[in-house]
Amino acid sequence: MKFNNLHSCHLGPEISPEQFIPEHFFLFLLKGSMVSYDGYKHYEMKPGDYCIARKNHLVRYTKYKDNGDFEKVIITFDEAFLKKFLERHLYQAEPTDTNDSFLFIEEDKLIHNFVHSLEPYYNGTEQLDDIFVDIKREELLMILLKNNPELKDIFFNFNVPHKIDLESYMNQHFKFNINLERFAFMTGRSLSTFKREFKAIFNTTPGKWLMKKRLDEAYFLLNKEHKKPTDIYLDLGFEDLSHFSFVFKKEFGITPSEVGKLKV
Structure with a gap:
């Protein structure tokens, strides 16, 4: 065509x-x-x-x-x-x-x-x-x-998203770079209810959990899948490479580039 x-x-x-x-x-x-x-x-x-x-x-x-x-x-x-x-x-x-x-x-x-x-x-x-x-x-x-x-x-279905399983949804979508208001909406909750139920399930705040989850996934991809930092930071919800490198080193004590040099 x-x-x-x-x-x-x-x-x-x-x-x-x-x-x-x-x-x-x-x-x-x-x-x-x-x-x-x-x-x-x-x-x-x-x-x-x-x-x-x-x-x-x-x-x-x-x-x-x-x-x-x-x-x-x-x-x-x-x-x-x-x-x-x-x-x-x-x-x-x-x-x-x-x-x-x-x-x-x-x-x-x-x-x-x-x-x-x-x-x-x-x-x-x-x-x-x-x-x-x-x-x-x-x-x-x-x-x-x-x-x-x-x-x-x-x-012609104008309904808003209904309340769904929060733990399952977040584990499936933690890589998406959207704000907490969106996550609350997508799971059928108000922002306050989302934060309250999130804390009850994960025993931490959404912001801290998302950061830890993304960084753990990054470490796995760098160490086990031998990915490059430039290949993964956007897919994991980080907006720029320098911020990704900064928070990664703060969490693990080494830069993302140094992970690939570790002996398995």
Whole structure:
């Protein structure tokens, strides 16, 4: 599938740069590839793939450029837009047991033609105004629901995350670099309840536990898996290498680079 003049583009509210998906969005990969991880499974995308990224999920992305390029189409279906859509179209969401963070959509002529129709607006010849943006988003949403009726149970479920097992969730997602408010929300708790129950389970504060857990994992990867510090610090939730090295040495008495030189 080729779109000769279409470059990376975005319709709707901007997506948060956090490792947290605050709104559903449609993603079509034009050039390059991507591997995503949500704490449970990996998702691979290649050029020509379509998917729906689901709101209220934690996801880490690894992007791979093709000859220096990574191009995509992202169309956000935020809650305000979806509720306005329901005022004109009758859909009723049902409970679903689908927990995947990414739902892949089969290639379809209607979707293909829709994406192709965006080309004039991203090669610089035309300009989209806000009203027309919503018209295009509604067009895509109707196509998606026509071909995949079960998506109504995803798009039109406006419930917040329910209370889940805190210990299991934190052990599965400690590497994600999000704030405590997000962790509380994702586990279905207020921040105060999250902190109180966390202390009861782990006998320490969330901040101290997260740091220790990430540093222990770093030591294992450096010592047993022979990873390099530059390969792991971002994946373990550290924002920069110098901070990672500082807290690592404070914890273990040696720098991350020195771990690899230890005799096994």
